[in-house]
Amino acid sequence: MGSAAESATMTTHRSLAEKKPTVVFVLGGPGSGKGTQCANIVEHFGYTHLSAGDLLREEIKSGSENGTMIQTMIKEGKIVPSEVTIKLLEKAILGIDNDKFLIDGFPRNEENRAAFEAVTKIEPELVLFFDCPEEEMERRLLCRNQGREDDNIETIRKRFKVFLDSSLPVVEYYAAKGKVKKIDASKPVQEVFAAVKTIFTPKDDKAANNVKESHGK
Ligand SMILES: Nc1ncnc2c1ncn2[C@@H]1O[C@H](COP(=O)(O)OP(=O)(O)O)[C@@H](O)[C@H]1O
């Protein structure tokens, strides 16, 4: 990565509307395992992972003029204005020489969704939805141990409410378009990934694996 030869072949685009990468949105409640599964998908299927939350946290650390506003909103579990998050996503995607991206934790409300579509004209290839009961998500967040200012019970409750009120309607919007792959995220990591794999494995490969398995019996 990043060699002179590689950067020489990198095509530069000025906007996402021009680059038009393949995009998979990765949605699910806080603590449902989005980041964990994205890391697995990257390893096996050649996508680049971009977490909207990570980009916003980096923006705070960089000392940008929006930093204080972002920090306050994250602490309150609120959703940062789309303009800010979309700019960060666009900058990240344009700076990476890949055409397949997992966008994790975005769009988180109707404003995120409509603004991204209006600015980029990109329709997601599919939407992964990690479905997990609240009690399990709460347990996971309380022992995540990443030193996050929003992983405390007070903010977690606010984030759950925002998820139900604002983020689930986005999942429903894409479900009505037949784009959502819902995954039971309450199971152990490897079991969840087994379900994820079947979604990303091309149909021909699945058929070949079935033949191999039946011959092996
Ligand atoms: N299937 C799983 N079972 C148990 N713990 C999990 C599972 N998936 C993720 N975790 C753990 O739960 C926490 C939240 O996972 P993470 O991937 O950060 O979720 P999200 O990005 O959706 O908030 C992390 O500490 C992670 O190690």
Ligand SMILES: Nc1ccn([C@@H]2O[C@H](COP(=O)(O)OP(=O)(O)O)[C@@H](O)[C@H]2O)c(=O)n1
């Ligand atoms: N599209 C997004 C994504 C995250 N965020 C903010 O960032 C916080 C953390 O998001 P995250 O995706 O890292 O959180 P998890 O779902 O991974 O726990 C959210 O609660 C929001 O405050 C946002 O404002 N807009």
Ligand SMILES: [Mg+2]
């Ligand atoms: Mg995450």
